[in-house]
Amino acid sequence: xxxxxxxxxxxxxxxxxxxxxxxxxxxxxxxxxxxxxxxxxxxxxxxxxxxxxxxxxxxxxxxxxxxxxxxxxxxxxxxxxxxxxxxxxxxxxxxxxxxxxxxxxxxxxxxxxxxxxxxxxxxxxxxxxxxxxxxxxxxxxxxxxxxxxxxxxxxxxxxxxxxxxxxxxxxxxxxxxxxxxxxxxxxxxxxxxxxxxxxxxxxxxxxxxxxxxxxxxxxxxxxxxxxxxxxxxxxxxxxxxxxxxxxxxxxxxxxxxxxxxxxxxxxxxxxxxxxxxxxxxxxxxxxxxxxxxxxxxxxxxxxxxxxxxxxxxxxxxxxxxxxxxxxxxxxxxxxxxxxxxxxxxxxxxxxxxxxxxxxxxxxxxxxxxxxxxxxxxxxxxxxxxxxxxxxxxx
Amino acid sequence: xxxxxxxxxxxxxxxxxxxxxxxxxxxxxxxxxxxxxxxxxxxxxxxxxxxxxxxxxxxxxxxxxxxxxxxxxxxxxxxxxxxxxxxxxxxxxxxxxxxxxxxxxxxxxxxxxxxxxxxxxxxxxxxxxxxxxxxxxxxxxxxxxxxxxxxxxxxxxxxxxxxxxxxxxxxxxxxxxxxxxxxxxxxxxxxxxxxxxxxxxxxxxxxxxxxxxxxxxxxxxxxxxxxxxxxxxxxxxxxxxxxxxxxxxxxxxxxxxxxxxxxxxxxxxxxxxxxxxxxxxxxxxxxxxxxxx
Amino acid sequence: xxxxxxxxxxxxxxxxxxxxxxxxxxxxxxxxxxxxxxxxxxxxxxxxxxxxxxxxxxxxxxxxxxxxxxxxxxxxxxxxxxxxxxxxxxxxxxxxxxxxxxxxxxxxxxxxxxxxxxxxxxxxxxxxxxxxxxxxxxxxxxxxxxxxxxxxxxxxxxxxxxxxxxxxxxxxxxxxxxxxxxxxxxxxxxxxxxxxxxxxxxxxxxxxxxxxxxxxxxxxxxxxxxxxxxxxxxxxxxxxxxxxxxxxxxxxxxxxxxxxxxxxxxxxxxxxxxxxxxxxxxxxxxxxxxxxxxxxxxx
Numbered sequence: 001x002x003x004x005x006x007x008x009x010x011x012x013x014x015x016x017x018x019x020x021x022x023x024x025x026x027x028x029x030x031x032x033x034x035x036x037x038x039x040x041x042x043x044x045x046x047x048x049x050x051x052x053x054x055x056x057x058x059x060x061x062x063x064x065x066x067x068x069x070x071x072x073x074x075x076x077x078x079x080x081x082x083x084x085x086x087x088x089x090x091x092x093x094x095x096x097x098x099x100x101x102x103x104x105x106x107x108x109x110x111x112x113x114x115x116x117x118x119x120x121x122x123x124x125x126x127x128x129x130x131x132x133x134x135x136x137x138x139x140x141x142x143x144x145x146x147x148x149x150x151x152x153x154x155x156x157x158x159x160x161x162x163x164x165x166x167x168x169x170x171x172x173x174x175x176x177x178x179x180x181x182x183x184x185x186x187x188x189x190x191x192x193x194x195x196x197x198x199x200x201x202x203x204x205x206x207x208x209x210x211x212x213x214x215x216x217x218x219x220x221x222x223x224x225x226x227x228x229x230x231x232x233x234x235x236x237x238x239x240x241x242x243x244x245x246x247x248x249x250x251x252x253x254x255x256x257x258x259x260x261x262x263x264x265x266x267x268x269x270x271x272x273x274x275x276x277x278x279x280x281x282x283x284x285x286x287x288x289x290x291x292x293x294x295x296x297x298x299x300x301x302x303x304x305x306x307x308x309x310x311x312x313x314x315x316x317x318x319x320x321x322x323x324x325x326x327x328x329x330x331x332x333x334x335x336x337x338x339x340x341x342x343x344x345x346x347x348x349x350x351x352x353x354x355x356x357x358x359x360x361x362x363x364x365x366x367x368x369x370x371x372x373x374x375x376x377x378x379x380x381x382x383x384x385x386x387x388x389x390x391x392x393x394x
Numbered sequence: 395x396x397x398x399x400x401x402x403x404x405x406x407x408x409x410x411x412x413x414x415x416x417x418x419x420x421x422x423x424x425x426x427x428x429x430x431x432x433x434x435x436x437x438x439x440x441x442x443x444x445x446x447x448x449x450x451x452x453x454x455x456x457x458x459x460x461x462x463x464x465x466x467x468x469x470x471x472x473x474x475x476x477x478x479x480x481x482x483x484x485x486x487x488x489x490x491x492x493x494x495x496x497x498x499x500x501x502x503x504x505x506x507x508x509x510x511x512x513x514x515x516x517x518x519x520x521x522x523x524x525x526x527x528x529x530x531x532x533x534x535x536x537x538x539x540x541x542x543x544x545x546x547x548x549x550x551x552x553x554x555x556x557x558x559x560x561x562x563x564x565x566x567x568x569x570x571x572x573x574x575x576x577x578x579x580x581x582x583x584x585x586x587x588x589x590x591x592x593x594x595x596x597x598x599x600x601x602x603x604x605x606x607x608x609x610x611x612x613x614x615x616x617x618x619x620x621x622x623x624x625x626x627x628x629x630x631x632x633x634x635x636x637x638x639x640x641x642x643x644x645x646x647x648x649x650x651x652x653x654x655x656x657x658x659x660x661x662x663x664x665x666x667x668x669x670x671x672x673x674x675x676x677x678x679x680x681x682x683x684x685x686x687x
Numbered sequence: 688x689x690x691x692x693x694x695x696x697x698x699x700x701x702x703x704x705x706x707x708x709x710x711x712x713x714x715x716x717x718x719x720x721x722x723x724x725x726x727x728x729x730x731x732x733x734x735x736x737x738x739x740x741x742x743x744x745x746x747x748x749x750x751x752x753x754x755x756x757x758x759x760x761x762x763x764x765x766x767x768x769x770x771x772x773x774x775x776x777x778x779x780x781x782x783x784x785x786x787x788x789x790x791x792x793x794x795x796x797x798x799x800x801x802x803x804x805x806x807x808x809x810x811x812x813x814x815x816x817x818x819x820x821x822x823x824x825x826x827x828x829x830x831x832x833x834x835x836x837x838x839x840x841x842x843x844x845x846x847x848x849x850x851x852x853x854x855x856x857x858x859x860x861x862x863x864x865x866x867x868x869x870x871x872x873x874x875x876x877x878x879x880x881x882x883x884x885x886x887x888x889x890x891x892x893x894x895x896x897x898x899x900x901x902x903x904x905x906x907x908x909x910x911x912x913x914x915x916x917x918x919x920x921x922x923x924x925x926x927x928x929x930x931x932x933x934x935x936x937x938x939x940x941x942x943x944x945x946x947x948x949x950x951x952x953x954x955x956x957x958x959x960x961x962x963x964x965x966x967x968x969x970x971x972x973x974x975x976x977x978x979x980x981x982x983x984x985x986x
Contacts, residue, residue: 041956044614047513078952083816084913087906088712088949095705109815113908116818120907131815138818176658176806177814204653205661206805206814207618209609210415212408212539213653219533220401236515236610244536246527268515268610433787480971489786490733494927495970497920501963509957621794621916628791662802665795669780672792676784 032071033322033329036093037104038086038114039311041078044207044232045106047264048307049078052104052128055304055311058295059319067322075099081106083113090114094121100330103314105129106307108178118142124332126314132182135389139357142332144339146317146351146360147310148281149389150179153256154186156364156384157227157279161254162194163382168252169197171223173214175230176203183229183256199223204234211238215245225252228259235259236268243272257282257378260369263305266376273376276369281348282306283365283378288349303377313346320344350386357391400531405654407530411539413646414546415605417639419619420626421553422597424638427627429557429570429590433489435496436476438620439503440469440595444602445611446511449518458521462603469599470592477591485587500616508613515612524607538607545604546642549597554635566590629668631678640679644671688845695841699834707833709949711840712905713942718847718898720925720937722891727923728932729855730887731867733790735919736777736797740892742913743800744769744899749817749909750810759825759839762900770896771889773800778888782881794916805911816910823904836904843901844938847894851934854890863887924962928969930976939977 037056040049053076065072075097079086086105093099094117102118103126105111111129118125119140127134128147135149161168170191174180180203188198200221204214218226230238235258242248257280260266266273284293284303292312296304304312317339321329324338336358343352349363364387367378423437444465451461476499484492526537557563569576569583576583602611602619609615622645630641645668652664672678698710719741726732747769748762755761781792804811811817822831823839830839854860862883865873870880903909912918921944929940944962951958973980 041952042959046508046613047515050513075953078956078958082912083908083910084902084906085948087908088709088945089952091705091708092949095703109910109912112815112818113906113910116907133815178808179814181808181813203658205802208653209618209622210408210412210650212411213405213650214657216401216404216408216533217654217657233515233610233612233615236517237608240517240610241536241608244525244527244538246534264515268517270517270519427787480967490727490731491970491974493733493790494923495967497923498927498963498966498970502960502967505957505960505963509960624787624791625795628787632787658806659802662799662806665799665802669792669795669799672784672788672795673780676788678788 032073033067033101034073034075034097034099035318036090036097036099036102037074037076038079038089038093038102038110039076039104040081040106041076043081045081048106048232051263051305051308052106052311052314054299054301055296055308055313056103056315058299058308059312059315062295063315063319067319068327070322070327076104079105079107079110081110083107083109086110087113087117090117094118094123100124101126101318103128103318108134112138115140115143122332124330124335126318128310128314131178132186132389132394135354135357135359135391136394139359139392141336141358144317144336144353144358144360146314146344146346146348148362148364149359150182150256151186151389151394152281152362152364152387153279154183155190156366156387157254157256158187158190158194158196159384160277160279160366160382161191161225161227162196165225165252167196168224169199170225170227170254171199171202171218171221172227173202173204173218174228175206175208175234177206179231180229184227187227206234208234208237211241212245215241215247218251219245219247223251225254227254229256231258231261232264235261235265239265239269239272239276248272248275253277256280257306257367260367260378261305262303262378263301263308265305266369266378267302270376271371273369274371277381278367278369278378279364279384280306280367280378281362281364282309283367283380285367285377285380286349286363286365286383288345288363289347292347303375309347313348313351316346317344317351352386354388354391357389359389359391361386361388363387400533403530404533404535405650407535407539407543409647409650411542411608412650413642414543415601415608416622416626416646417546417550417642418597418601418604420623420630420638420642421550422594422601423623424627424630424632424635425553425557425597426591426594427632428634429566430485430587431570432481432485432591433492433496434481434594435493435620435624436500436503437594437598437623438616438618439500439507440472440598441602441605441619441623442507442611442616443472443503444469444599445606445609445615446507446516446602447599448603448606449516449611452518452520461518462600465599465603466596467599469602470596472599473592473595474588476595477588481591482584482587500620504613504616507616513613515610517610518606520607542604542608549600550639553597557635625668629671629678631675631680634680637678637680644668644679691845692841695837699837699841702837704833707837708905709945711833711837711901713938713945714837714840714844715898715901715905716922716925716941716945717938718844719895720922720929720941721847721851721934722894722898723922723926724931724934724937725851725854725863725887725891725894727926729860729867730863730884732782732884732887733786734781734793735790735916735923736793737891737895737922738914738916738918739777739793739797739800740770740773740895741899741902741922742804742909742915742918743773744896745902745909745913746804746811746817748900749820749903752820752903753817757821757823757904759823759830762823762904763843763897766896766898766900767893768896770892770894770899772892773896774888774892775885777892778885782884782888794919797914797916797919801911801914801916804914811911814911816908817903818908820903820907820909823901836901840901843897847897848934850890851894854887855934859883859886924966926976927966928976930973930978930980932975933978933982936976936978943977
């Protein structure tokens with residue numbers, strides 16, 4: 001991994017000289033802004049972590065490795081999708097590398113484990129990961145969250161199902177762990193609140209090699225629609241076997257966006273994903289992400305998925321935070337206030353932050369997977385504007 | 395449940411196809427274990443290598459059925475090289491040292507494959523003739539899975555014939571029982587063992603090629619299939635041929651029907667059942683008469 | 688021994704918070720590896736489920752701490768009791784099998800515990816794990832902060848080392864080595880293989896449990912990864928690098944592994960390749976690990 005050069009320019013030297021005599025802000029301008037990123041570069045989320053890092057790097061390159069005229073140094077650490085390793089890395093970034101800001105994280109367990117550590121260290125953190133609790137009981141004054149919560153996707157999926165197919169009997173199937181329980185739970189609660197019928201709920205272990213038994217059971221249920229959450233290799237196997245068992249086309253498939261992730265899943269499943277509906281805060285066809293999609297494509301990587309966009313957006317938010325705080329985002333109360341005062345324009349669209357919990361308010365898109373020039377593309381068919389997590393009220 | 399019969403039949407076929415995959419996956423491991431008393435935890439790497447070879451082969455437009463021999467040869471070649479160094483020095487060492495060496499190697503191979511191929515999930519483009527589906531009652535069942543069941547049966551039979559019914563198999567079994575005597579007959583047993591390891595690695599690659607259609611391929615799959623293979627072989631009873639078949643069937647049916655009946659506690663129930671089985675039969679289902687423990 | 692205490696005192700005085708916490712973590716992992724060494728190195732019992740004892744105790748301590756506070760004595764008691772119970776269950780189930788059967792049985796049992804930890808959301812927090820733990824305390828004194836943690840971990844490691852050494856030197860320890868080398872003769876001599884191995888298992892369980900009890904306080908968190916089989920495999924890697932059959936090698940192994948993982952991964956994505964290479968080279972060149980190499984070089 002290459003670290004961005006520290007440029008010793010005349011400006012920097014002058015800044016250093018000035019720092020001895022002038023006020024504190026001048027010193028802050030001269031010193032590079034150190035950003036620590038924790039993401040999964042090995043383990044089950046390795047591909048996602050590489051995307052997240054790639055998104056962030058792209059933004060840094062576009063910004064000339066400087067935010068608000070201050071040079072930026074990015075240090076990326078691997079958490080292996082294991083909370084204990086993530087926490088150790090965070091402590092290293094805080095204690096030894098002396099970073100100014102922390103960001104990143106894919107695995108919700110890592111995010112929750114980091115919560116107390118960064119709060120105790122009073123470290124400004126742009127924490128990704130999507131467990132509902134991060135916007136609720138685990139919200140922290142030192143954490144801003146420029147990404148979705150699981151509730152945002154689960155509840156909008158229920159609303160959409162109710163809009164298009166009112167009265168449909170929906171069976172659910174999901175990986176049996178925290179995220180799956182949240183997505184399906186929020187879906188079912190919202191859907192039943194709208195008067196919908198929920199049929200059987202299937203749970204499968206994370207990392208299921210064979211979905212045959214589940215698909216046969218779903219086929220025997222004959223529901224109108226199925227709501228699913230699977231991610232990564234589980235999503236790929238599920239969708240391919242969904243088609244192999246001829247359920248594609250017979251039963252309407254609605255999923256969380258991760259199940260049809262543009263980068264991680266769609267290239268591997270091909271037309272098995274065709275026609276799949278999903279709710280997501282990311283879509284390569286969303287107007288707000290057009291510029292990013294083009295820039296990402298120019299690096300030769302195809303269409304971006306959730307985590308490359310998330311990495312990029314996280315960078316955009318940090319850049320805006322640096323600009324609005326006059327180059328010194330570590331002045332946290334001021335930075336936070338500046339982000340609460342006005343929304344940030346990002347590749348996820350207009351992003352205001354909820355002052356109650358630092359959670360982003362996001363547009364949630366309904367994507368349909370369509371064939372565009374032979375490639376599967378998540379195409380926006382509807383948008384729920386500015387969805388806000390119930391936060392502490394939930 | 396509108397069609398209980400069809401439902402039951404398809405779930406049984408699901409279990410059979412998964413068992414076939416387990417058998418293919420376990421056979422390679424079982425061959426070296428039973429014939430050479432060598433524990434190869436790098437076996438999952440052969441599987442993943444075979445998957446990748448098959449996926450790239452099928453994507454290249456070459457005749458699809460050649461993908462399987464290609465995967466066999468690629469993994470077999472890897473096995474040949476490993477036999478030269480460092481496996482050969484470990485054939486006579488205790489299991490513990492073999493476990494450590496091969497586990498360490500599997501870490502290296504995992505990272506090398508990720509380095510070369512990347513972390514993304516890949517799936518094979520199956521030929522049209524395997525993409526169809528048959529209906530049992532009115533429940534669909536994919537033809538590809540029938541192909542897996544067939545492949546498992548044919549390969550299992552072929553291997554059994556080779557080891558049990560040919561002169562070569564006899565030499566091999568003799569070399570295991572008394573290496574010295576076989577050497578005095580003018581047979582180079584080192585070469586015999588090399589052939590067994592290449593065969594085992596090739597089987598691993600071949601099963602990876604076949605399994606890719608069901609499991610896809612990505613970093614970490616090597617570890618997952620290795621665990622399944624180990625459980626299969628151990629439950630079956632360390633390496634007797636019938637044991638592997640029995641192990642694959644027991645593990646396949648346990649894992650499938652625990653998902654059908656107790657979906658939320660599927661793994662817990664399945665693991666518990668397997669532990670119980672090993673408690674009742676501490677040497678596996680089919681325990682060979684003579685084993686150095 | 689005095690040198691060890693003096694060195695620890697110097698470190699405690701001068702190292703920064705991050706380093707102290709890291710060292711404490713190395714020590715706790717070292718104790719767990721040492722307890723695994725009793726099973727693998729001296730008993731020849733190839734366990735791939737040791738994280739169940741280590742992480743199981745961590746869960747128990749975290750759950751108790753959330754309920755009744757993080758008193759050190761209570762934590763150590765809970766951890767050791769949990770370690771003992773889990774080791775007893777594991778021992779009863781697996782110790783009649785040997786070699787690969789034992790490996791698979793320990794693996795299956797440990798994965799069953801993982802399934803429970805992963806799914807029993809009300810008690811274990813499920814996949815998200817448990818956070819929001821109280822600080823460690825001893826009577827009226829709060830032991831929050833890295834320095835206190837380090838000062839708890841050092842005596843724990845020293846005591847565990849002394850216990851392990853005297854266990855190995857005692858007749859029961861020699862008998863354990865005997866059951867590894869000559870099981871048939873040991874039986875003929877009137878030893879019950881099961882009884883000897885079971886006692887080793889209990890000692891290992893108590894040690895791993897004591898170390899595990901403090902693990903949640905390193906990160907103020909415990910999650911299902913701490914009982915997953917991959918952690919068991921990591922403990923085996925640490926053991927091999929440090930040196931099978933050398934008790935203090937466990938600490939070296941955990942230091943080398945955690946060091947590579949923590950410091951190299953910022954510079955290269957290929958750090959796992961490096962861990963693999965170090966591991967394989969150790970097996971090939973230093974079959975008794977770093978500790979064995981040091982001993983050979985000295986003599």
